[in-house]
Amino acid sequence: MEELKRAEDQISDRIADNMKTFGVSSTVGRLLGIIYLNRKPMTLDELAEETGMSKTRMSQVMRQMMALNIAEKEFVKGSRKEHYRVENDYVQTFISLFTTNWREVVSKNSQLARRLQEQLNQVENMYDGELSEPTQKKKEELENELEEWTTYYDWISRLVDFFESGEILDSVPLKRKSPKDDK
Incomplete structure (x- = not known):
């Protein structure tokens, strides 16, 4: 399982590096990779926990991602928190x-x-x-x-x-x- 987590981290890191090509911060790429590989919408709390960054920073990055049309809010039944999903087509x-x-x-x-x-x-x-x-x-x-x-x-x-x-x-x-x- 540890090997799979390392492979997943490498994919996420590569996505983050690739974002520089578009003039986008690696943080945007890192979140894109995390949400993409999670295969389901995530909350700001989950993203903050996954990255070790603050919830405020996650909110800023998600707004940037939505402005770039690569993320959007998604309603999740039974949850009062905002969830975010990303485009899953490269x-x-x-x-x-x-x-x-x-x-x-x-x-x-x-x-x-x-x-x-x-x-x-x-x-x-x-x-x-x-x-x-x-x-x-x-x-x-x-x-x-x-x-x-x-x-x-x-x-x-x-x-x-x-x-x-x-x-x-x-x-x-x-x-x-x-x-x-x-x-």
């Missing part, structure tokens, strides 16, 4: 982490692009459209950069849609086709 967890992070990046950068374009328009309005040649050239360079920027973030947004819709699995199936499948 692919869906990856998609949730990937898309949540990139949606945020797209949103922030799209907002910035709009503000910068407004600033460029204000510069032109301040001078009644009569910009010096170097200023006009610089403004055009920045507008071109913003256009490339906007195109790039639009592409990322469409890539996120591709993942969220599940179409990615049509292009990159979970299991490789074997040569026998083509016959």
Whole structure:
């Protein structure tokens, strides 16, 4: 039984390490692994006991996990405590982490692009459209950069849609086709 517990801990630790790839704390990964391997929803008390961390810290991490769409509260009949479950599909967890992070990046950068374009328009309005040649050239360079920027973030947004819709699995199936499948 001790060997099985060690193997389970190694899986949980690997999940925690993998979270760093997504810019997510290893604590999130550790809880993800613990709940996943528990195979049933867990309370904050159970998580605190399992990790040795405070219940307050567990609450903070669970809120973060819910914001990342990899955990949710679940009603457990006969219990007044909040229970949390995690996505038990590795692919869906990856998609949730990937898309949540990139949606945020797209949103922030799209907002910035709009503000910068407004600033460029204000510069032109301040001078009644009569910009010096170097200023006009610089403004055009920045507008071109913003256009490339906007195109790039639009592409990322469409890539996120591709993942969220599940179409990615049509292009990159979970299991490789074997040569026998083509016959």
